[in-house]
Amino acid sequence: MNTQIVLPANAIAGKAGLSNKADFKESVHNWAQTLSAKPFQIRVQQMKRKWASCSSRGTLTFNEDLLAQNGSFQEYVIVHELLHLRVPNHGKLFRSLMALYLPDGEPIEGANPDKQNPYSPYSPNHE
Numbered sequence: 001m002n003t004q005i006v007l008p009a010n011a012i013a014g015k016a017g018l019s020n021k022a023d024f025k026e027s028v029h030n031w032a033q034t035l036s037a038k039p040f041q042i043r044v045q046q047m048k049r050k051w052a053s054c055s056s057r058g059t060l061t062f063n064e065d066l067l068a069q070n071g072s073f074q075e076y077v078i079v080h081e082l083l084h085l086r087v088p089n090h091g092k093l094f095r096s097l098m099a100l101y102l103p104d105g106e107p108i109e110g111a112n113p114d115k116q117n118p119y120s121p122y123s124p125n126h127e
Contacts, residue, residue, distance in 0.1 A: 017071040024067060028060065028078050035101065037082040051077050054084040076102060 018024045021044045028042050040058030047053070047063040054060055060081050066074055079101050087094040 017067070017069055017074050019067050021064070021067070024062070024074070027074070028062075028082070031075075031078050032082055035079070035082050035086070037085040039082065039085060052081045054081045056088075058085060060085075072104070 018027055024044060025042050028039070031037075032039055038058065039060045041060070043059065043061045044064050044067070045061060047061065047065075050063060051066060052060065052062045062077065062081070066077060079098065083094060083097050083101075087097065
């Protein structure tokens with residue numbers, strides 16, 4: 001069986017990134033549709049130690065500092081958090097789905113190094 005993945009129409013990888021909350025949230029909604037994920041709420045707000053989080057009730061919270069990051073990194077964070085609505089851990093299934101939807105891997109280099117800390121799920125030290 002050959003399954004083809006169709007990315008959202010407004011995929012942002014390789015672009016400068018989305019710089020306003022409305023466009024960013026629209027991208028989250030588009031990716032949610034692609035991933036068959038159903039977030040209860042999407043928030044963009046100031047966060048001190050993380051790029052994003054996913055609650056057990058389906059609330060996705062994204063750090064507003066993401067709006068200043070490149071498109072590839074934004075897309076990675078969006079897909080990562082949306083997949084947590086389907087797979088709650090970072091196990092083999094989660095990693096396989098990340099590779100399926102974002103085959104170019106983790107764009108850690110595109111992130112602001114100030115957010116690279118042990119508490120961040122996008123830190124190289126995070127498991």
